[in-house]
Amino acid sequence: MKKTALITGASGGLGLSFVNIFARDGYDIVLVARNGNRLEDIKKEIEEKYNVNAMVVAVDLCSEDGAQKVYDATQQAGLNVDVLVNNAGFGDFGKFYKSDINKQIRMVDLNCTALMHLCHLYIPDMIKNRKGNILNVDSIAAFQAGPLMSVYYATKAFVLSFSQALTRELKGTGVKVTALCPGPIRTNFDNTADLGESGLFKNLKVWDPNVVAEFGYKNMKKGKSLCICGFVNKIIVFANRLAPRALVRNMVYNLQKVQ
Numbered sequence: 220m221k222k223t224a225l226i227t228g229a230s231g232g233l234g235l236s237f238v239n240i241f242a243r244d245g246y247d248i249v250l251v252a253r254n255g256n257r258l259e260d261i262k263k264e265i266e267e268k269y270n271v272n273a274m275v276v277a278v279d280l281c282s283e284d285g286a287q288k289v290y291d292a293t294q295q296a297g298l299n300v301d302v303l304v305n306n307a308g309f310g311d312f313g314k315f316y317k318s319d320i321n322k323q324i325r326m327v328d329l330n331c332t333a334l335m336h337l338c339h340l341y342i343p344d345m346i347k348n349r350k351g352n353i354l355n356v357d358s359i360a361a362f363q364a365g366p367l368m369s370v371y372y373a374t375k376a377f378v379l380s381f382s383q384a385l386t387r388e389l390k391g392t393g394v395k396v397t398a399l400c401p402g403p404i405r406t407n408f409d410n411t412a413d414l415g416e417s418g419l420f421k422n423l424k425v426w427d428p429n430v431v432a433e434f435g436y437k438n439m440k441k442g443k444s445l446c447i448c449g450f451v452n453k454i455i456v457f458a459n460r461l462a463p464r465a466l467v468r469n470m471v472y473n474l475q476k477v478q
């Protein structure tokens with residue numbers, strides 16, 4: 220039986236790496252992002268390369284009805300979504316009080332609300348089928364406060380808490396939820412987040428998106444509820460749990476400030 224993976228943020232970065240991995244392994248793909256032309260090109264490429272079927276849903280997931288439009292499109296196509304990859308997301312660098320509030324609100328809409336809404340739409344169908352996987356792309360940002368990227372870190376803390384709670388609620392249903400927590404990745408993220416001269420990408424190892432996606436995919440297949448990509452990132456997360464909060468937020472501030 221063919222399986223279908225729905226991937227948000229499929230037009231580039233980590234999402235495109237997921238697209239290639241799932242298609243390589245024979246999944247039909249639902250490609251979701253705003254850039255419809257780019258998605259159509261990717262659809263053609265993967266259909267030819269991997270002999271799978273792909274469907275394009277060009278939608279702004281920051282809009283109130285974005286997640287519903289995605290669900291309706293898959294329903295109309297008669298598709299059963301076996302894997303939901305909630306990958307679309309972005310950040311913003313700088314002091315919160317100086318930031319564009321509309322960008323912050325859109326970030327919460329995308330990183331939190333759309334992710335939550337898509338889970339709410341697809342989980343009942345997965346429970347009926349007694350199987351399904353949700354892969355929520357989180358970040359090591361989830362584990363502490365992030366001065367100079369305050370809202371982004373808070374959105375990722377939401378994703379972690381929400382994913383962990385779902386894992387417990389869905390025990391015994393056949394539906395598994397995995398939160399993937401990487402550190403910096405070489406994508407368009409730093410441009411969208413205006414990271415500019417921030418020390419974040421200079422102080423930490425920047426990962427290849429294909430390596431991160433493969434790691435998340437393997438852990439999702441194993442049914443892991445949480446996976447942190449990279450030994451150093453694991454140490455950072457572990458040390459954060461032991462260190463005083465004031466010390467941790469000072470360290471994050473110093474790591475991220477302009478250098």
Ligand SMILES: NC(=O)c1ccc[n+]([C@@H]2O[C@H](COP(=O)([O-])OP(=O)(O)OC[C@H]3O[C@@H](n4cnc5c(N)ncnc54)[C@H](OP(=O)(O)O)[C@@H]3O)[C@@H](O)[C@H]2O)c1
Nearest residue numbers: 228230231232233252253254280308358403404406407408
């Ligand atoms: N890169 C990193 O350092 C890093 C580290 C940890 C976690 N992450 C997480 O990884 C995920 C993927 O980010 P990335 O690094 O691959 O960034 P990216 O290269 O900027 O890709 C973001 C993707 O999201 C889509 N997107 C953005 N706004 C959207 C909207 N309103 N509606 C629908 N789709 C939208 C973009 O496509 P369109 O522009 O076509 O809509 C694009 O496909 C995010 O959740 C991010 O928080 C990234």
